[in-house]
Amino acid sequence: MITFRPIYGVIPIPVIYSRRLLGPWGSGRSYGVLVAIDPAKRHDRGLLEHELQHCRQFYRSLGLNALLYFLSKRHRYRQEVECYAVQLIYSENPTQDVGTFASYIHRHYGLGTYVTPTDARQRLSYEYYLRSSAVR
Numbered sequence: 001m002i003t004f005r006p007i008y009g010v011i012p013i014p015v016i017y018s019r020r021l022l023g024p025w026g027s028g029r030s031y032g033v034l035v036a037i038d039p040a041k042r043h044d045r046g047l048l049e050h051e052l053q054h055c056r057q058f059y060r061s062l063g064l065n066a067l068l069y070f071l072s073k074r075h076r077y078r079q080e081v082e083c084y085a086v087q088l089i090y091s092e093n094p095t096q097d098v099g100t101f102a103s104y105i106h107r108h109y110g111l112g113t114y115v116t117p118t119d120a121r122q123r124l125s126y127e128y129y130l131r132s133s134a135v136r
Ligand SMILES: [Zn+2]
Pocket: 050, 054, 079, 080, 083
């Protein structure tokens, strides 16, 4: 199944519900110009918004973020914190999920010793606070 979700109000992002485009870990994946979501998670709004935020990162960097994401731990860390903060906005239990997502950031993005779970939790909490308290 495929749907389209606009970002920035004008850019249609294809959302493909299929496990084939996913990596070895995770229920969603962004390819910059399109998003893949596990069909079992099709009602997970936070997951979708996380992946769409990666598409915004792609377009606002004119595609450069895709390269930086793979080359720079600092950049990858920043991008994931931003997307997990967006995901938290849609969480029914952000207090619990901030710890879960911080753990994901620490374990699943090749950040190794670059970021501890405590670092990730503090930074994610701060980013979430800024985004959730902003006028939307
Ligand atoms: Zn992500």
